[in-house]
Amino acid sequence: MTVLTLVQGDITREHADALVNAANSSLLGGGGVDGAIHRRGGPEILAECRRLRASRYGRGLPVGQAVATTAGRLDARWVIHTVGPVFSREEDRSELLASCHRASLRVADELGARTVAFPAISTGVYRWPLDDAARIAVETVRNTTTAVEEVVFVLFDGPAYEAFARRLG
Template identity: 85%
Template sequence: MTAILLVQGDITRQSADAIVNAANSSLLGGGGVDGAVHRRGGPAILAECRALRASRYGRGLPVGRAVATTAGRLDARWVIHTVGPVFSTGEDRSELLASCYRESLRVADELGARTVAFPAVSAGTYGWPLDDAARVAVETVRAADTAVEEVRFVLFDERAYEAFAARVG
C-alpha cells in the first residue's frame, strides 16, 4: 500500500526519487510549478525536454500523459512531466486529470522510483476547483497499482493543503 503524505511548501525544495511537474504540452517551461521546476532544476531539464520534442513529442506531450527527464539541480533523480487538462464547466475532463496521476505513477514504476512528490495538477492556472482536484488526485493514487511506496502531495498554500487533507482523512 502506498503511503500518502501532505506537505505545504515548494515542490522544488522536496527530496524525492521523482518530482512531478505540472507541465504544459510544449515541455519547454512556463508559469507556476512548470516555471519553478525549470528555474530551480536548471538547463539540463530543458535540454532533455527539447530532445523529447525533437524525437517522440514533436507536437508536444498530450494531456493526461507523462514522460521523465533528469531532475537537474533538484534534490531528485527524475522529473516526471505531466500535462493536466484545463478545467471546463461544459465538459467532464476528470478522467484526463486522473490519467495524469496514473501515468506519472506508471513512469515512476518504470524508473524504479519509490518516493514521488506531486503538485495539485491543474489546480493552478488551469482553473480546476481545489476540492475536486484533491478528490481526483487522492482517489486515483489510492486506486493505483504501483510499487511507489510514498506519494507526497506538495501543496503551495494552506487552502490547497486543507482541500487535500479533507480527502486524505
C-alpha cells in the first residue's frame, strides 16, 4: 500500500526518486512549477525535453499523459512531466486530471521509483479549484495500483496544503 504524505514547500527542494512536473505541452519550460523545475534542475532537463520533442512528441506532450527525463541538478533521479488540463466550467475534464496522476505513477513504476513527489497539478495558471484538485489527486493515487511506496504531495502554500489535508483525513 502506498503511503500518502503532505509537505508545504518548494517541490524543487524535495528529495524523492521522482518529482512530478506540472508541465506545459511544449515540455520546454514555462511558469509556476514547470519553470521552477527547469531553472533549478538545469540545462540537462531542457536538453532531454528537446530530444523528446524532436522524436516522440513533435506536437508536444498530450494532456493527461506523462514522460520522464533526468532530474538534472534536483535531489531526485527523474522528473516525470505531465500536462494537466485547464479547468472549464462548461466541460468536465476531471478524467484528464486523474489521468495525469495515473500516468505519472505508471511511469514511476516503469522507472523503478519508490518515492514520488507531486505538486497540485492544474491549480495554478490552469485555475483548477483547489478542493476539487485535491479530491481528484488523493482519490486517484489511493485507487491506482502501483509499486511506489510513498507519494508526497508538495504544496506551495497554506491554502493548497489545507485542501489536501482535508482530503487525506
